[in-house]
Amino acid sequence: MTGTRQVPVAEGLFTWPSDEPRLIGAHCAACGLVRFPGGPSCERCGGTEFTERLLAGRGTLWTFTTQNFRPPSPPYDGADTAGSFQPYAVGYIELPGEVVVEARLTEPDPARLAIGQPMRLAIVPYTVRPDGTEVVTFAFEPDGPVPGEAGEA
Amino acid sequence: MEAVIIGVGLHPFGRFPGVSAMDMAAVAVRSALADAGVSWPQVQAGFVGSLEVYNPDAIVGRLGLTGVPLRGVFNGCATAGTALSMAARAIQTGEHDLTIAIGMDKHPRGAFAADPSVAGLPAWYGQTGLFLTTHFFGMKINRYMHEHGISHGTLARVAAKNFRNASANDKAWRRTPLSAEEILASPVLNYPLRQYMYCGPDEGAGAVVLCRADQAHKYAGRPVRVRACALRSRRIGAFEVQSPAFPVAEHAPSPTVDASRDAYELAGIGPQDVAVAQVQDTDAGSEIIHLAENGLCKDGEQERMIADGDTGIGGRLPVNTDGGLIGNGEPIGASGLRQIHELVLQLRGAAGARQVPGAPAVGYAHLYGAPGVSAVTILST
Numbered sequence: 001m002t003g004t005r006q007v008p009v010a011e012g013l014f015t016w017p018s019d020e021p022r023l024i025g026a027h028c029a030a031c032g033l034v035r036f037p038g039g040p041s042c043e044r045c046g047g048t049e050f051t052e053r054l055l056a057g058r059g060t061l062w063t064f065t066t067q068n069f070r071p072p073s074p075p076y077d078g079a080d081t082a083g084s085f086q087p088y089a090v091g092y093i094e095l096p097g098e099v100v101v102e103a104r105l106t107e108p109d110p111a112r113l114a115i116g117q118p119m120r121l122a123i124v125p126y127t128v129r130p131d132g133t134e135v136v137t138f139a140f141e142p143d144g145p146v147p148g149e150a151g152e153a
Numbered sequence: 154m155e156a157v158i159i160g161v162g163l164h165p166f167g168r169f170p171g172v173s174a175m176d177m178a179a180v181a182v183r184s185a186l187a188d189a190g191v192s193w194p195q196v197q198a199g200f201v202g203s204l205e206v207y208n209p210d211a212i213v214g215r216l217g218l219t220g221v222p223l224r225g226v227f228n229g230c231a232t233a234g235t236a237l238s239m240a241a242r243a244i245q246t247g248e249h250d251l252t253i254a255i256g257m258d259k260h261p262r263g264a265f266a267a268d269p270s271v272a273g274l275p276a277w278y279g280q281t282g283l284f285l286t287t288h289f290f291g292m293k294i295n296r297y298m299h300e301h302g303i304s305h306g307t308l309a310r311v312a313a314k315n316f317r318n319a320s321a322n323d324k325a326w327r328r329t330p331l332s333a334e335e336i337l338a339s340p341v342l343n344y345p346l347r348q349y350m351y352c353g354p355d356e357g358a359g360a361v362v363l364c365r366a367d368q369a370h371k372y373a374g375r376p377v378r379v380r381a382c383a384l385r386s387r388r389i390g391a392f393e394v395q396s397p398a399f400p401v402a403e404h405a406p407s408p409t410v411d412a413s414r415d416a417y418e419l420a421g422i423g424p425q426d427v428a429v430a431q432v433q434d435t436d437a438g439s440e441i442i443h444l445a446e447n448g449l450c451k452d453g454e455q456e457r458m459i460a461d462g463d464t465g466i467g468g469r470l471p472v473n474t475d476g477g478l479i480g481n482g483e484p485i486g487a488s489g490l491r492q493i494h495e496l497v498l499q500l501r502g503a504a505g506a507r508q509v510p511g512a513p514a515v516g517y518a519h520l521y522g523a524p525g526v527s528a529v530t531i532l533s534t
Contacts, residue, residue, distance in 0.1 A: 009281055063292040064292060064295060064344075065288050066343055072285075075267070075269055076284075100399050101398045102288075
């Protein structure tokens with residue numbers, strides 16, 4: 001098959017396609033808070049004036065967990081079943097000076113993740129529609145070697 | 154005018170095929186009324202909470218259509234804190250002399266499922282598999298273990314303690330004791346949390362009857378004083394459930410910390426006075442974190458406290474003496490009234506096999522849940 005069609009899970013969430021994809025956040029005109037996603041109002045001051053801000057593509061892992069069972073569907077729309085479901089990890093990534101964002105992680109093994117490790121943004125497919133279109137979302141992947149200490153198990 | 158609790162009633166928590174949430178609540182209300190020596194027509198106002206029941210105030214059809222004002226309330230997992238708080242407030246303001254708080258729920262099996270729009274979140278958050286409250290619990294305790302030196306074994310010991318307490322409670326759901334080793338052998342659901350470290354959504358109902366303190370002598374139930382009720386929502390900078398992001402540079406404590414401080418101040422009671430506590434143990438990690446957030450220990454002290462059995466019945470600070478959420482499950486509307494039911498039994502010295510020794514005089518109840526809301530209630534003899 002040549003060139004699987006891909007679409008983003010939502011418009012206005014990240015720059016894509018791009019060699020250096022970035023999350024699209026917002027900068028509050030009233031109080032300066034950087035937030036993600038953009039959204040209609042500021043969660044600190046309630047202000048509705050804002051400018052778009054492309055967030056840093058690299059940060060550090062603030063915390064993480066794993067999802068070891070298929071989430072309730074809907075709202076989850078993965079093309080998998082309870083039998084074919086593959087566990088994934090979720091974390092918060094601190095983008096220095098900006099905001100701490102929640103995202104799926106590309107590394108599902110908690111023993112290969114460590115709080116504080118460098119991470120970078122990646123745009124990855126997470127489900128396939130019946131017509132074969134892949135839906136992509138944002139995720140973070142380890143940026144550099146796996147941490148020396150293998151988890152805390 | 155001070156409000157006192159004169160009656161508590163609880164329908165057992167668990168799974169009851171064919172029994173509706175409303176019928177369970179009617180059982181709980183009748184039990185609370187009997188405990189107080191009160192008849193339904195004497196109730197002047199009530200507050201009733203539920204997630205699954207759209208019109209929980211329809212319970213009047215089970216109890217008697219007296220025309221009583223019954224108001225539906227909802228604050229997620231803190232719903233029962235709000236019902237009790239408003240029932241107490243209606244007495245404190247002088248509006249009513251005798252009120253009731255009611256909670257009921259009947260959840261389907263498995264993790265809570267909903268569209269993210271119910272919490273004001275975008276559709277992609279649910280589609281991509283991020284809209285699960287359990288992620289937050291896994292991530293919060295993972296960070297907390299990293300910062301404060303809490304071990305996986307301590308998580309298991311907390312869950313084992315709650316199952317042990319539940320085994321002495323004939324109204325609890327999960328009454329089979331499990332060892333820490335068995336808990337550590339159960340599958341990981343959300344690292345580092347394992348299957349037997351979580352509570353499950355289930356079914357049940359509770360009711361609490363309150364009256365003016367100066368009229369309590371007219372009723373049967375031995376009064377327990379409501380010293381404080383506080384509810385707080387998340388502040389900017391707090392790390393909270395169902396948050397796609399939070400600010401990097403400013404940090405605020407959990408609403409639990411805010412509600413707890415408010416409640417201690419209102420009550421004129423400090424954490425050192427608490428003799429028995431019920432804290433939100435959605436999972437074993439939550440119980441550990443909530444001990445510190447409620448001022449009952451310092452961050453990191455839990456590792457030694459739990460190893461020493463301090464939070465067991467007979468320990469220095471018994472916690473979740475009826476089994477907590479881990480032992481009872483969580484019917485959301487009723488869960489906090491189960492906590493109050495247990496504290497009232499403990500303060501009356503009527504908790505039977507799980508009675509905390511030494512005539513406890515101060516009881517503390519804490520709830521936490523989506524979208525970052527916490528309720529704290531302090532009771533005393």
